[in-house]
């Protein structure tokens with residue numbers, strides 16, 4: 001470990017002597033250490049961000065000037081793509097090709113928000129008032145100091161989803177990556193250090209959630225909390241935000257349904273289901289974890305899904321041809337195995353997978369798993385598993401499918417497949433989720449809103465919604481009449 005904390009535009013040493021081992025989930029070996037920052041480190045970082053916001057040039061700069069720097073960050077990420085992708089594989093376990101995709105997406109996010117930063121220069125909105133004695137406009141201003149806390153499933157990409165819009169808006173930020181996967185965030189700090197971002201605009205502090213994360217969410221110098229992670233942590237962060245009425249956005253868990261009608265192309269359905277649940281080892285908030293299949297094609301679809309799932313090549317993410325790597329760490333591996341066991345105890349049948357592959361004795365590997373026969377109220381059907389585990393159930397008709405899909409405390413994403421476009425649109429309108437995919441599942445676009453209904457979160461990231469997360473709207477009203485107001489003082 002050479003670099004510790006990036007605060008105020010410099011690498012500084014932590015006030016904590018605690019270190020977190022970085023473990024490669026494919027080998028179970030410790031290959032690095034990161035700092036477990038404490039509340040004092042967080043305080044230093046928030047003060048740096050506060051100073052940069054209150055007295056630094058960044059919030060007052062034109063959007064087009066900020067865009068220049070955001071594009072340099074995008075270029076810096078692209079230049080170090082291979083190194084970043086390799087680090088992501090070692091830290092998170094994902095296959096290299098997926099890691100490359102993430103890094104390209106992260107660079108693209110910075111480029112996209114550079115364009116949106118430019119658009120802010122021309123964003124004042126004239127409000128037409130019925131009372132013509134006044135003129136009125138609404139202007140957008142940066143919200144302040146943002147505290148961002150992110151998970152381990154898409155380490156650099158989740159950082160980009162928060163850092164890029166916050167910086168585009170003119171905010172300053174303290175970012176706390178997940179203690180499980182912090183390495184690419186530290187490289188992001190190196191990239192930022194080279195692009196002449198004013199000191200304190202972006203501060204990156206590694207550490208545990210219950211120490212550094214809690215200190216950040218409770219710090220009175222933070223104006224906004226942007227969180228992605230689990231529902232219980234989101235709830236804790238919301239309570240912390242409530243104390244000082246901090247602005248908050250939450251991107252939480254999911255249990256996303258995929259409804260397949262009998263007129264669908266079964267091969268296409270199987271491909272999208274697999275893309276939805278085996279990508280990133282199923283450790284995806286919007287993962288296709290509940291599949292609802294119309295009774296007429298249930299046996300055929302299940303047979304093809306099991307056949308294809310059994311063909312997936314498992315192994316270390318840096319090995320050619322691997323499509324499923326290890327789960328991120330031992331704790332996640334145990335959680336997923338426990339969820340499968342509980343599912344079976346509650347009546348589910350394992351159609352395939354459910355165990356460590358015999359050929360991989362080291363690393364947190366789990367076979368692609370398909371479960372069937374579970375009850376609708378069972379934990380395996382209702383709770384997020386966050387692993388390569390898909391539950392499949394038959395349905396009788398459209399009404400039943402929509403009811404079953406909506407019978408969840410989550411509402412992040414849902415998908416529907418049918419050759420009948422009217423039916424797809426009708427079902428899309430009835431599903432209580434923030435993202436609906438028709439005839440596909442999972443493709444995610446920087447330009448489009450991302451976020452959930454119900455316990456899947458509050459607010460939207462990406463697109464102009466993502467930028468708005470970091471903006472305040474100010475009303476400026478001018479009295480332009482020569483007539484005295486004349487309420488107390490009569491003319």
Ligand code: NAD
Pocket residue numbers: 149150151152153176177178179207208209210212213214215217228229230231233234236237251252253254284285286384386412451452456457
């Ligand atoms: P997690 O909630 O355990 O941790 C997320 C982050 O919160 C980490 O940085 C952690 O250190 C921090 N944290 C933990 N306790 C904290 C506390 N008390 N105060 C402040 N910070 C704290 O989640 P995870 O296991 O890292 O990620 C998996 C979860 O994230 C899943 O539920 C998944 O669905 C969700 N997720 C959602 C999205 C989305 O866009 N909706 C995207 C990715 C992941």
